[in-house]
Amino acid sequence: MGYKTIIEDDIDILVAGAGLGGTGAAFEARYWGKDKKIVIAEKANIDRSGAVAQGLYAINCYMGTRFGENNPEDHVRYARIDLMGMVREDLAFDMARHVDSAVHQFEEWGLPIMRNTKTGAYLREGRWQIMIHGESYKPIVAEAAKNSADKVFNRVCVTHLLMDESKENRVAGAVGFNVRTGNYHVFKSKTVICGAGGASNIFKPRSVGEGAGRVWYAPWSSGSAYGLMIEAGAKMTQMENRIVLARFKDGYGPVGAYFLHLKTYTQNAYGDEYESKWFPELQERVGKEYLDPEASHATHRPIPTCLRNHAIISEVNAGRGPIHMVTMEAFQDPHLEEIGWHNFLGMTVGQAVLWAATDVDPKYENPELTTSEPYVMGSHATGCGAWCSGPEDVSPEEYFWGYNRMTTIEGLFGAGDAVGGTPHAFSSGSFTEGRLAAKAACKYIDDGKAEGISVTDAQISRRKEEIYKPMETYTVGRNEIVAGSVNPNYINPRQGLDRLQKLMDEYCGGFGVNYMTNDKLLNIGLKKMAILGEDLDKVAASDIHELLRAWELKHRFLTSESVFQHTMFRKETRWPGYYYRGDAMKLDDANWHVLTVSRRDPKTGEYTMEKAPLYHLVGDIEDKDLAKLKAEGHH
């Protein structure tokens, strides 16, 4: 094949994937590494790439310590209860104590952050969210990354990490191909910061025609954060913790501003409140520690997102769907009405398109809500990702191995979706994680940890052959048939994706089975996954664009396999409303108050699973709330 090999050598810090996490990494790396060579490789254009490409109308993670609002430990408490206890509290605390400094810099760079005209503080949507005019959030942040980087390789899809051949388990860079020219790119680097994204489109979406693109998380979020790291043998954590979103039907438009700022609420098809009805039974399953509506009512303690999903799913199954968002009251106020529309235009234009197309005016009708297909990611209300070291001054021994946000592969760092156990980082927290990873990566190099890296031509050639194999498969197989897409020798990436989605949906707890699975289903699913894996060796690409889709599919496959393994391992139903293990419907703290950690052996493909302990740094209820409760005679 006539594609050139382009080698970029002597890189100190390679940022693989530059959404909010990757841009944060590139930006900060320049400060700590004045003379270091910083390179970005991104499969799209960093001005509009990653989950924030479209913009955002809120920054969902901001402490507001400057306004006396929250401390980092408040965020830890919130993230922990929302995730039913399963959080890396060291990482969450660390992110939270730095995140405001990122937001204050965004404002200086020109990001419009709304202010509360009375107090002068940022305008709060909820306790953690501040409202922004964020249409240009990504282009603004990308400018900062571009100013710091020596080189930005847009349209280079990173497919694999390069591994050092002189020292076991040490990263040496990455390889990929340019989705325009087709050229093969080799990045030899002392460190890699994986800023690639989580995964949409691995579970069958509710819309399978054109609307398959209107997924909640971006369709270009191909699970590459996980695909890259799993393939290299990095340990992963909490991969079973997929997320299901309750959103406006079909458009998946955001509900945060509606609930928190516009004060809209939900009801069933018959106009009744439904949520509280499902809580007594649910409390028996998960325990009062995790669901205590009385305490939640009296304090700031939220009802976990998954449990609120559970009420929606149960109410719909009971025949009283659909669930509606009651907008007709709030939207009588023209100012709130305008905010409701701006909210979509700023971050999910497709929802505005849909309401315009279906004449849904929320002033005169209450729009439908639905629960989405599951997604696998690590920065929203879920914490899938790599098992990473925490900061030296916070982390206990089990969580610390030298460099903040370094994975279990030496020199390989993570940010954003790539880091496991850190939910509720969102855009600002992901950027912050990138900054933390960049500082640590510079230190790793300065400490001499990246000396003597060796990458042979054999490794580079082997990867090249592997990357272009789908095009070879196509070229060889296509002439056996007259025309069309049905070929006995191969499947194309779309066919492979359809198969993966069907399998994930039916065996791993997708919407089509009401998010239900069990050990038997998972076992069958894993067998089918193994065969799909064999067939993906025969995935065919007719052109470079399809080659991109082929590699996205392979990353989605590796992500999915990990989700299967983790779901099988955790024998309990920890997050009802995200998924259910029919053979273990209760939450089981005696056995499963742990983080799940996996490793896929890169040579054999075999998985090993282990439990890692959970460490806590704050109590459940804030001091002032506790005092109030005691005064009122609770507990």
Added chain:
Amino acid sequence: MPTFVYMTRCDGCGQCVDICPSDIMHIDKTLRRAYNIEPNMCWECYSCVKACPHHAIDVRGYADFAPLGSSVRVHRDEEKGTIAWRIKFRNGKKDMELLAPITTKPWGSCIPQLANEAAPADSMRDTELLYNEPKYVAMNDNALMTLESNGLEIKEGVYY
């Protein structure tokens, strides 16, 4: 579609191809104009619509669930620092114009160049501080928070 390109307005400049996060805006080799090659991988993110200098790109809602006949158009202006939207309902009963700022500064003028900043002191490298910290955390002189400063202790177990 979801995005599609008007034949008479597109001049094949490729701005949409350059910006599309999903790599689905391509130039048709015969017509030398852009089109959406893979509608079911389109997020309706409007990146290409905003980038098109001729307003040649529009969106028709997803065929699975969006009827024909409405319109959501946009004009983004970096010089003015604004984005203007117009939403027209299918039944013609609603026609909204909405305007929002996209930046508070002349475009790109206030982004720092960290290569030109003073290098951090060696002593700072061993702290937990990032660039501009601790000042930018709370915009005051407070030190970065730690477990100790906040009276916290990290301990293993089911409950705290």
